[in-house]
Amino acid sequence: MEKRHSVPLGTYFMIWFGLLVLTGVTVTAAGLHLGKLSIIVAILIATVKGTYVLFYFMNLKYEKRIFKIMFAVALSTFMIILLLTFVDVSFR
């Protein structure tokens, strides 16, 4: 059996703590009434949180490169669909 890099358990606690802090930040930011900016801030923070979960909790950081490529392909596919949909909707 190939030994994979084992993440120190302390790292998980740190990531968890970071996620809690970011949740606090996003709730606070929503209360500031930033107008149009607020949705961008919210999605940005959610992306950072999601990346933390993917990279550390889901171990993507320590996986072989092929896993990262596959993930990038899947995410890009979704992004392209999203983009094309908006191009379609805005020019109707």
Add this chain to the structure above:
Amino acid sequence: MNGIAVHGMELHRDATGARMGMWLFLFSELILFGGLFLLYAVYRSSYPEDFHYAASHLDTAVGTINTLILLTSSLTMALAIGVLERGNRRLSSILIALTILLGIVFLVNKFFEWSAKFDHHLYPNSEELLLHTPGENVFYALYYSMTGLHGIHVLVGIGILSFMLYYVARKPRRALTLREGDPSSIIVQDGKGKKIWQHQTGEGVFGVDLTFIYNEHEEVTEGTTIKLENSGLYWHLVDVIWIFLFPLFYLIT
């Protein structure tokens, strides 16, 4: 063990392949939820005011608490895998149980949240909601389908983890086969050194192969770790989806 090397049946496992299969499945989940996020994005850009107004009726506190619960359940999940890799079956079982418990608390909160909405007659096609703007109707349709589909995923995750709890907590069965010419006296002890089985023939095992199956307490097989890792991947994905659902529904007031 009395001078005998025990070779339980080692199946060939491909941990990388197993995880890759799980990731491929998760990509299909990404596209499944992605379709709904797409609908959300398009309708939100069509009815920005209605979405803002409708979202102000959602309880941010409940949403925030549920976010904290799911994030914490992801921590216990990751720790359960970590300690299992380090061979601690017992602590891993406790952490899996905690994860399941947090998942249940999440769903209970969700139940009360939905109930409150139903009490205010805010559900798809309700007479009350039909009096509201089209944008609000779309918002609630998306709210129920997206958090509902997510809730089903939490439920499935609880089911998978319950199976894993049994799987991790039970003692794995191993097989030991003695062949002709093996030593004459075999003593099998349990984890505490207590003798649980003894075999003695004058001249060694003779003429027949003996196979017996026994429970080994501390051993963590690779198969168990792979299964728990893949269950964990599923659980974390459900968490990631909630991380995006939360601001989009609760924080856009």
